[in-house]
Amino acid sequence: MFANPKRFTYGLLSKVRLLLAFGVLALFFCVYISPLQKWSALRAILAYLQFSGALVLGTLYCLVLLAVAAIAGRWYCSALCPLGTLQEAVWTAGRLLTGRRTRFVSPWRLRYAVPALAGIVIVTMNQFLLMDPISNFGRGVRSAYILVTEGVVSMTPITWAMLGMFVFILTLAAAVGRRFCDWCPVGILLGVFASAAPLGVRLRKDYCVSCGNCEKNCPMNCVDSKGKVLDNSRCVLCLRCASVCPTGALEYGTVSPVEKAERREFLRKSGKNFVFLGYLASAFYLGGVLVRRVFPDWVRGKNTSGSIPIIMPPGARNVDNFFANCVGCLACVAACPAKIIRAADSPHPRLDYTNNYCQYNCTECSDVCPSGALVSLRNLKQRTRIGLSALDRTKCVVITRGEACGACAEVCAPRALRMEPLNPGSPLTAPVLDSEYCIGCGGCFHVCPAEPRAFEVTGVTPQVLTPGIRPSDPEDDDAGQGIPVLGDDEFPF
Numbered sequence: 001m002f003a004n005p006k007r008f009t010y011g012l013l014s015k016v017r018l019l020l021a022f023g024v025l026a027l028f029f030c031v032y033i034s035p036l037q038k039w040s041a042l043r044a045i046l047a048y049l050q051f052s053g054a055l056v057l058g059t060l061y062c063l064v065l066l067a068v069a070a071i072a073g074r075w076y077c078s079a080l081c082p083l084g085t086l087q088e089a090v091w092t093a094g095r096l097l098t099g100r101r102t103r104f105v106s107p108w109r110l111r112y113a114v115p116a117l118a119g120i121v122i123v124t125m126n127q128f129l130l131m132d133p134i135s136n137f138g139r140g141v142r143s144a145y146i147l148v149t150e151g152v153v154s155m156t157p158i159t160w161a162m163l164g165m166f167v168f169i170l171t172l173a174a175a176v177g178r179r180f181c182d183w184c185p186v187g188i189l190l191g192v193f194a195s196a197a198p199l200g201v202r203l204r205k206d207y208c209v210s211c212g213n214c215e216k217n218c219p220m221n222c223v224d225s226k227g228k229v230l231d232n233s234r235c236v237l238c239l240r241c242a243s244v245c246p247t248g249a250l251e252y253g254t255v256s257p258v259e260k261a262e263r264r265e266f267l268r269k270s271g272k273n274f275v276f277l278g279y280l281a282s283a284f285y286l287g288g289v290l291v292r293r294v295f296p297d298w299v300r301g302k303n304t305s306g307s308i309p310i311i312m313p314p315g316a317r318n319v320d321n322f323f324a325n326c327v328g329c330l331a332c333v334a335a336c337p338a339k340i341i342r343a344a345d346s347p348h349p350r351l352d353y354t355n356n357y358c359q360y361n362c363t364e365c366s367d368v369c370p371s372g373a374l375v376s377l378r379n380l381k382q383r384t385r386i387g388l389s390a391l392d393r394t395k396c397v398v399i400t401r402g403e404a405c406g407a408c409a410e411v412c413a414p415r416a417l418r419m420e421p422l423n424p425g426s427p428l429t430a431p432v433l434d435s436e437y438c439i440g441c442g443g444c445f446h447v448c449p450a451e452p453r454a455f456e457v458t459g460v461t462p463q464v465l466t467p468g469i470r471p472s473d474p475e476d477d478d479a480g481q482g483i484p485v486l487g488d489d490e491f492p493f
Helices: 007-033 035-048 051-057 058-070 075-079 082-098 108-122 131-150 159-176 185-194 240-244 258-296 295-299 319-325 331-335 366-367 378-383 407-411 443-447
Strands: 199-203 250-254 306-308 387-391 417-421 429-433 455-461
Touching: 007 035, 007 075, 007 082, 007 131, 007 240, 007 258, 007 331, 035 331, 035 366, 035 429, 051 131, 051 185, 058 185, 058 199, 058 429, 075 082, 075 185, 075 366, 082 295, 131 159, 240 250, 250 429, 258 455, 319 378, 331 366, 387 429, 443 455
Parallel strands: none
Antiparallel strands: 199 250, 306 455, 387 455, 417 429
């Protein structure tokens, strides 16, 4: 029997890799549940590190990750994917509690159609978010956070569904390891490149004694100790197998001569599979285009011009861009300091002004969006119309109660609201709305003391630029200064 002189080295590297992965996971948890603004820059960095957003945007970073996978294997899945690391953590905890060991699993070949399907739905109905790892992680964490902090009363059917999917993934992980990774479109796509990579974890059959240590310690179930087979397309380079191998049959390195012969056969079969996937992708793409042409409203579920039932976050531009590119990761929900971005009845977030309003200078949501669903507004946020307010003066307390108010004009940063005398000679002034300058921030709706409120804000598409701040009259120089972010128990005036 051969000894394994690198066993300690691989054990150390495996622990370093695990520490890095858990560090990234911890940072993701911080930015998804922490209300502190100090995480703003970190939110943006972590969001842009995700492959799914790069895939949707078609950025250079996406090509870099594919190139790394084609050369050295699935290092992205090994350290940068929070859902993969969380599954591995749950699997490890399950092993410690139950003593159960994993065994080799050969997944269905149907999974190789997932990347093609994901690519198709990105350009059709965007159900990519149902299988995307960062989307499932973000939705699961935020749903659990809402349940813990706000209680069952704040949970909606969609948040329960998102939490249920998250719990199912983790339950499956506790039982059999990182099984969701077998169907993850990101993992499968990277696995196709990793399967032909010159570097990776290699199994030397002449050294293998089929002891089963590697198979029992593999979180991906991709090592068959009896058949002496290692599925490189599924291997996430955790190096656990190499650290427990007593003979040195498993190591990270280049392809051996025997493997090269097997690789040629694999590549030949892969070529046929890619041709099949090409036909499949073409068929689904053409079908998706047909559906969009024949049933455009059914695909989006919204109008494409004018007012819309929802208020999209700043930077959404229009309904088509928002619903086509949003992967439902809820990074914008976590980043919003006013806590007005929610995913109540759809994985696609929208604004809710019940407890607060959109801050005039805040661009947190568009800064962290990884998929292009929200474009960074920078200095244009103050002029971007995300909605349009409507004023019903018959509900205003100045008219219904004869009480002085003016809270709406005080909070209106672009000065779209001004106070005018209710009647000639009357000391009372009532609000007048100049819609040309309204950006739909919801400030007037939020501070209005009337029941029912005198303001109603509707979403708009596209989100256009307004002229800016309305020139002020001498008597309202103090208007439009805005108010700070309010707590749940605070009142604006």
